[in-house]
Amino acid sequence: MTIKVLIVDDEQVEREGLHAMLRKGFPGLNIAEAKNGRIAVEMAAEFEPDLILMDIKMPGMSGLEAVERIGAKYPGIKFIMVTAYDTFDYARKAIKLGVRDYVLKPSKAGEITATVGRVLRQIEEERQSAETSRRQLDTLQKALPLVETDVVTQLLFDHVHEVHLDELIGLLGIRPASGMFVMVVLLPHGAESSYSAVKDKVRQAGTGWVGALYGRQLPIIVFRETGRSFRSQAAALAGGIVAAARPGALPGWFVGIGNECASLDGIRQSYQEALIASMDPTLPVKYRFYADTPVPGARQGGALAKQREKRFLDRIRLGQWEQVRADMMELLQHDESEGTDLLQAQQRALEQLWIVARVMEEMGIETSTPVFSFQARDYRQLRAESGQLLDRIARQHKEHQARHEPGAIQRIKQYILEHSHKDMTLESIGAAFDLSPFYISKLFKEQLGVNYIDFLTECRIDKAKKLMADPQLSLKEIAYGIGYHDPNYFSKVFKKTCGVSPTEYRKALLGR
Template identity: 25%
Template sequence: MKALIVDDEARVRKAVRLLVDWDAHQIDEILEAGNGNEAIEVIRGQKPALVIMDMMMESGNGIELMTWVNEFAGSTKFIVVSGHNDFEFVRQTVRHGGIDYILKPIEADAINTAVSKAVAAWRSEEEERSHRQQQSIRLNEIKPIYGERLLSALIDDPVTSETSLRRLVAENVIPGNAGSSRLILVQTDAGNNQLLKRFGGDSELLYYAIVNICNEFLQPQKKGIAFRYWGGPPEIAILLWDVQESVLELISRINQGIFRTLQFRMHFGISSTGSLPGQLARQRSEALDALMRRNLLRHEDYCHFASSAGEHSKAEQAADGSRAIFAHVQEDWRMAVISGNTEALSAAAQHWIDELSRGGVVTPEMLGSWKADALLFRSRLVREALGGEADSALAELELADRHNPAPYANGYSFSLFAWRDWSFALMQRLSQELSARQIKERNPLTEIVKYIDQNYQSDLSLQEVAGRFYVSREYVSRKFKQEYGINFSDYIGSVRINKAKLLLQNPNLKLSQISEMVGFHDVKYFSKVFKKQIGVTPKDYRVQVAP
């Protein structure tokens, strides 16, 4: 709450500041003015709830100020502080609604009592004003619902659409000569908490305000009508039957009006022209599609038109491409989650964003697809890693999602950084959950050795094996050094050579066959490794072991 002290003497203004217990009255901002004219400008700009003013000032006296406040700022309460015990001044104070008339020198008890009365009166009146405003809004909301139901039926009820149109024409909602139309959807952002807070969290009041603003530009010239569409998720629709005017110019004016009132600009999905009411269902699909396929990287575009067939095909290709792109980052995500390394997780999240924005087009539809892919990846990895414990782990992760939801895919604004941070947090939580649920009795090295023994013929890499057993490459490398005194690749080589020694005892197998069977695709390289480990060539070894 704000208070304004008006006096042409600075020492008096200072005295008032010191005498009033502002915190006790919950007044957190104190303004000052040196005369009545200056006070009027401050009141216009700052709208204080309380004015403490002198009666006699050189420029703009107290009576003039009281008269102006009473006429133009009626909700403002004022207290007069004067050095003149003049009945006429007191009478003028009472006549203009003043709370109290205090004589100088000012006493602390007197002025605090007056301020308390003024604040209480202002709060009481403010509550009443708010209550009346809410009642008025609610009443006006109920009134148009019948019309909105009829307008919605034009779109989604083909059986009754002609009947609904006749009623709307009879009630002068739609002109009788309206043969064609455009349908426009105004995007409402369920994720915009900042805007919702201005309406006390009541989305219905927000929709009501937007509809009213739109109709201020449509109704006077009978160009169309804005209304709540009741046939699906919360939507605001504009039925435009004056299709001769530039839609772009009209929507730009409406959007400027919304910005002046709400300090936000909206996105509009605009259909092609069609017959009324027969093609309204198709037009709604077009408008919705235009919003879902808008390029979020083009922040300055607010009007989104239905695509032509060729453009539609390109948009579909972009969406399909976005789904394919996830495969490019999936292995990065997997390895980052398994490692649990913060830098690896951050790099994987950034890689995802780089791939997402590489084509210069990011649409709400694409984001929805990428989010679904990310969650599917998480589910598969958990089930692969935890088996029977997967359901409980996924339940924990989904619970965490509620506290850290993904950015709204179809919001007014778009931030690559927000999506990067979300993907980082998702992978980090997944990594922590997997790590916390690892079976303690399990000996990863024993399982790795068993796996190598069963798959030595394959091209085994340190990264692939570490990934399969959800440990880091460093862990695998360190354990092999500790347990066997050799590195990972030398261990695989020794397994292959031992298998080859057994196969060389079969005289019917050629060296090239044996080489291939134990995982060497080059017989010369096989011979070189064999001789390095055993001391003789495979051919000489075969002679040695021959019966």
Template identity: 25%
Template sequence: MDTYTVLLVDDEEEVIQVIMRKINWEGLGFSVIGYANNGVKALEMVEEFQPDVVMTDIKMPYMDGMELAGHIKADYPATKLLLFTGFDEFEYAKEAVHLEVEEYILKPVNSVELTNVFTQLKIKLDQEIGEKRNAESLKKYYMDSLPLLQANFYATLLEGRIREEELDRYLSDYQISLSGPFFCCLVIHTSSSQIPEDMNPLLLAASVEKQAKEYLGEKWRARCFSYLGKTILIAQLSGENEMSELTDDSDRFCRYAHRIIGANVTVGIGQVCGSILELSQSYSSAREAISYRVLYGTSRAINIQEIAPHERNNPGSSHEGELSHLFKTIRLNEPPEIAQAVHEYLGSISFKEKSLQQHHLDVMELLSEFCRFAANNDIVLGELSKDMGKLYGRVLDMGPDTLEKWLVNISVSLHEKLLNARTKSTKSFVEKAKDYVHNNYVNEELSLDRICEVLGVSNSYFSTIFKKETGKSFIGYLTDYRMDRASRLLLETNEKSYIIGKKVGYTDPNYFSYVFKRRFGVSPSKYRTEYRESEK
């Protein structure tokens, strides 16, 4: 049982002594911590002991009871106030309703009345303390549960199940700050087939999540959580132009995770969005980016906007899942897998009880989605660009085997068109980089960062594609081109070496000589001399 403290205040000490003797304080659940004979002393004791109850007379020297009550209510609002007064002061005291006094007790003090007052006061204090403790307990439970509530909110957000009118309430209730103004979803995939010895897969995944929070969390104001067995990050960006930097940071994280904990990590980076409610689309595209690891490799970051800027589709049929799988196979796999996917798709929409009308609707829906897929990926396929009415009629007349064979041929053709478009896009991308080198090699500031900024891509993606197409790193290609230009200038002009060095992007003559000798095995001056002597 709680015991509450009482401070007695009266300028007549004999009154206080009578009150202390007449009341069974301990039995009522109270203890008197002391007494004061004026308001000033009483206020000092309140500041020191902060009693639960102050029982004070009104008429006192230096500071009367009304003024004392005012100070206590202002600075210690939880303290309960009891006023005992003479009959002639009673109406005056009653006027001070703003002081929220618990009880007014007329002198002389009656022990029975006072016992009743403190009995009721004890019940009230117990109730208030109980409610306060219960509220604190609930608050603690809520705060302990907050990380889980936040993770559930993020998952619901990714699933697109948050309504706009609910968003602010959720953010406030779950103490979430997502100020953006741009957002991007990252999906972190940890390979389950390449796990360090003596490492539990669950512990490895937990370790990757912890490292991701530390490596990417602060800079990108990222919210990190687990969803469907993968680590998800919601990154916040100041502008869309930060996507390349985010991709490079994610790529470095993949290498860091492999080096530190031996995890084979791939980060899929979704499309950037300007609204929290669009994060479901960013998440979907991040998952799609992860799929491209079969083409671009693992242990790296894959930005969907870099690898597949035109490869978008949004099938809206009643067989959406099956079509999504088929189109994904067309994009990523080889003809045998495509044929199998076509077979599975046709099996999923085929059932004996289906009416002829339903069959016609399914076939028309299928053709519509294929035409949409081709259009969304900027593919012109003669078979799908003919008169659609005639095409519908021809396909509707096909038997199951003929339809499957036709659909396999169309799907493989789309796959080849996509592959050619991707290769063409990649080559065009590399040619732009080469052209930029040819026109700007004189600039000593030309670097990997600069060319990526010009092309609007991340360092990691550019480096991978450039090396794959040319067999050289970008810096290696730039250096070789500069050295080739320098060697021609040495043979075709009489300019000094340091002048030629400046003309090919080297302001430090010593460094130019070092790079030139590393390439040709001799210094620039000796290279010129040996060539001219051989010409004599």
């Protein structure tokens, strides 16, 4: 982009002389002239100069007054004062107004060219810096949807170092303040394309982060609004999501809502509760709060019941089917010993099976909805039928593992090694391998004993160490080159990982 320069002087011969000097020294400039301060103020809006060479003493509006007016309205414009008056008072006022330099008349052409050249270089550097920042911001804006889904995945399913989570949350521009809760949106078969409509609805509300779509389940972390009750906010958002996602076609849509928690530390518990609340999508109202869910013993057992629920869900995720079966049979045994009506016990068993199916969908494993083929005549028959339905889900889980697990973690590791310099999230890895983000996280923990982001960080830091051996590369260039959007964050991660800052490490490396 051409740099524009405006010459302001009441003497025509002075304007023409400066014009000729600049044209000779900097042929590419776009140069205009103004014969007084008032005209310069008017031309600043129309011509939009990058640099103004301003005389101080002019009839009517002085150069200093013109600088003050123009600078107040267009702070990006730079000024060089060109005057015959070499007084401290003028210089002091000019400096206060942000004038970049001061040239006395008459001056040699070389002096004027050198002074103007310094300011033009500043303008070019600022333009390049602004363009670099713009490109980085564009890249970051494109990455934010991935960052959002990754934050949700890590908060709900994974353990993540605080330094990583702080950066991710900072990029999203939301700092959790008061309360929050989780909603699980259950989409009907064939409605996966409505994912973007749900995200748009949450973004319009401006109060939540939307996770990745696991099977037909979509988790959302919602932040509390001040001056509004938890139930009112949650019900309004749930109703809006269902209506916006597929207007006029509600069957199959359902939203489970977990309890409110005070901080991100309790967000996994709220997610577990939302999952349980979504277990029966056949209800006439298309959302349900966990507090209103008739899970056996959940309302009476308090903390102990929550522990049992968490243990049950964890066992399903870990594929511990013998223990899952034992939990199911224990529930039926309890109902039988309490003399619970058989039809009610069958409904409770069905709800537990729905939870199992929901967790399978979370892991990206499609399962058919568990349904009893008949009403049980006694508890023995109910136990047998429940066991068969559970065995069918367990087989589907094992078949999924047999198809995807052999060698999967090695392929994923290689993929991360090759692409670690790019924007990398569990969702993007999952898309590359047709696996759910949660399932990938599970593989890392079980087979490598580490969090996926720890492995990704290790890959990036190893690359950074190699690049630091090249003294031609700045630390900022290295940070961007290995996949970090923020050099300060790169320094923080490097020091946490290596025990020294990148600067200290490089000094030691190049010193050797």
